Amino acid sequence: MTTINTNCLIIGAGPAGYTSAIYTSRANLKPVLVEGLQPGGQLTTTTDIENFPGYPAGISGPKMMEDFRAQAQRFGAEIISGEVTSVDFSKRPFTVNIDGGATVVSAATVIICTGATAKYLGLPDEERFRGLGVSACATCDGFFFRGRPVAVVGGGDTACEEALYLATLASKVYMIVRRDVLRASKYMQQRVADCPNIEVLYNTQTLGLTGSDVLEGAKLVRGKGTPEEHTLDIQVDGFFLAIGHKPNTDVFAPFIELDAQGYIKTAGASTATNIPGVFAAGDVADPTYRQAVTAAGTGCRAAIDVERFLLEN
Numbered sequence: 602m603t604t605i606n607t608n609c610l611i612i613g614a615g616p617a618g619y620t621s622a623i624y625t626s627r628a629n630l631k632p633v634l635v636e637g638l639q640p641g642g643q644l645t646t647t648t649d650i651e652n653f654p655g656y657p658a659g660i661s662g663p664k665m666m667e668d669f670r671a672q673a674q675r676f677g678a679e680i681i682s683g684e685v686t687s688v689d690f691s692k693r694p695f696t697v698n699i700d701g702g703a704t705v706v707s708a709a710t711v712i713i714c715t716g717a718t719a720k721y722l723g724l725p726d727e728e729r730f731r732g733l734g735v736s737a738c739a740t741c742d743g744f745f746f747r748g749r750p751v752a753v754v755g756g757g758d759t760a761c762e763e764a765l766y767l768a769t770l771a772s773k774v775y776m777i778v779r780r781d782v783l784r785a786s787k788y789m790q791q792r793v794a795d796c797p798n799i800e801v802l803y804n805t806q807t808l809g810l811t812g813s814d815v816l817e818g819a820k821l822v823r824g825k826g827t828p829e830e831h832t833l834d835i836q837v838d839g840f841f842l843a844i845g846h847k848p849n850t851d852v853f854a855p856f857i858e859l860d861a862q863g864y865i866k867t868a869g870a871s872t873a874t875n876i877p878g879v880f881a882a883g884d885v886a887d888p889t890y891r892q893a894v895t896a897a898g899t900g901c902r903a904a905i906d907v908e909r910f911l912l913e914n
Contacts, residue, residue, distance in 0.1 A: 603704045605681075607633040609907050610697055610706050612685050613714030613849075615642025616893045617883025619669035620900030621712045621907075626676035628908045633679045633706060635699060640682070641666030642716050643884075644893055651744060653893055665893075685715075690856035690876045710878045710910060712903045713857070713865060715849040717884040717891065721842055722754065726810035730840070734816025737842045739763040740892065743770050751839035752777055752819055754807065760843035761789040767841065768796050775835055776801045777821065808832065816840055848885050857881075864888045872903040878914070880906050 609625045611618050614636040625632040639645060644662035651659040660668075674680060683699040690711070697706040719737030721727050727735050736742040739753070743766060751771045753764045756778040768774045776793070781803050783790050793799050804824050811818040811834075819840060821833045848864045850857065858866045858875040865874055865881040872880040882903035883896035 602702060605633055605704065605706045606694075607631060607679075607706060607708050608911060609633070609710045609712065609904075610635070610695070610708035611678075611712045611714060612697070613637055613642065613716060613883065613885070614640045614670070614680070615644060615666070615714060615716050615883055616669060616897040617716075617885075617900035617903070618642070618712070618714035619666070619673045620897040621714060621882060621904045622673035622678035622680070623669075623676055624901050624904030625712075625907060626673060626678045628904070630908065630911070631677065631679070633681060633708075634673065635685055635697075635706075636680060636682050637715065638684050641670070643719070649745070650741070650893065652741070685852055688852060688856065690853075690879055693878055695878065710880070710907045712872075712900075712907060713850075713853060713874075713879065713881045713885055714883045714896075714900060714903075715885045716896075717846040717848040717864070717888075719842060720845045720847060722807055722844070724807065724809060727842075730810055730812060730816045733814070734812065734838060735810070735840045735842070737846075738891065739766050739841050739843070742839070742841075743767050746771050746839040748772050749838040750775070750836060751841060752835065752837045753841045753843050755843035755845075756780060756783045756785065757843070757845075758785045758789050759845070761785040761793050763841055763843045764799050765789075765792055765796060767839075768798050771839070772798065774799045775837065777805050777807060777819075778803050779806055780804070802833075805833075810840060846884070846888070846891070848888075850885060860888075862888055872899060872906050873910075878910060880910075 608630040609632040611634040687698045689696040694707045750773040752775040754777045808820045818836045824830045865886040880903040882899040
């Protein structure tokens with residue numbers, strides 16, 4: 602068993618985690634960052650990023666995360682591999698077990714940056730075309746489908762928001778809705794109904810996706826289990842999932858206060874959780890924006906909150 606002592610343990614290695622590491626390192630807090638099972642977070646599954654300031658020509662998600670990581674290491678952050686399997690936040694210093702206790706970290710403060718995982722339908726084709734037409738973020742990737750047909754899966758407010766955003770860019774937006782009604786608010790339903798290039802396909806499910814090197818279409822079934830059941834092929838270049846995200850908070854649930862969706866609650870404008878000395882940044886505490894730039898911003902805030910907490914305590 603390896604034992605590590607640190608002023609600040611950062612759990613998670615996306616934009617929030619690496620930014621926290623940069624700031625806490627520059628504050629001479631000698632942070633330790635645990636990368637988790639997906640170093641770099643969700644951005645490692647994104648091919649091109651064109652909306653992050655400072656990259657005028659765009660950059661791939663994996664390369665951006667390599668840059669973030671290198672910058673954190675340049676200032677002295679210690680980065681270790683492994684998965685946090687249990688925590689004890691009942692007293693300070695906090696105890697965090699990595700890989701079932703193979704490594705135990707004793708930390709004066711903790712920043713949780715474990716992110717959220719987009720929910721997918723579970724189709725084999727989703728993985729095949731991820732980054733090649735399949736996306737879970739219209740704001741991130743909609744730009745690449747200007748003037749081209751796309752589909753959005755989901756019937757809630759988020760799906761309607763994604764469809765309306767994409768409608769300003771795409772030539773046609775299909776909304777694929779399992780039920781015979783939208784679950785979204787009446788206001789959002791009306792906005793979708795009033796949008797001329799959105800077509801809602803009710804009672805519809807996705808059977809598979811088609812294409813060779815990139816996505817070219819989707820095979821659907823309408824009225825499944827009814828006498829009117831039939832298949833339908835649509836031509837789309839983009840396929841956007843809008844059926845929700847699952848915040849990666851299960852391991853912290855015994856100690857950290859979560860909202861109804863499982864996101865970490867923070868106090869007011871700060872990144873502080875209900876446990877003094879434990880902070881949260883990035884998508885794990887953000888059900889609304891879920892952007893790399895906003896995650897990085899909260900990573901900065903969490904680092905400053907940690908520095909102030911340690912000065913006061």
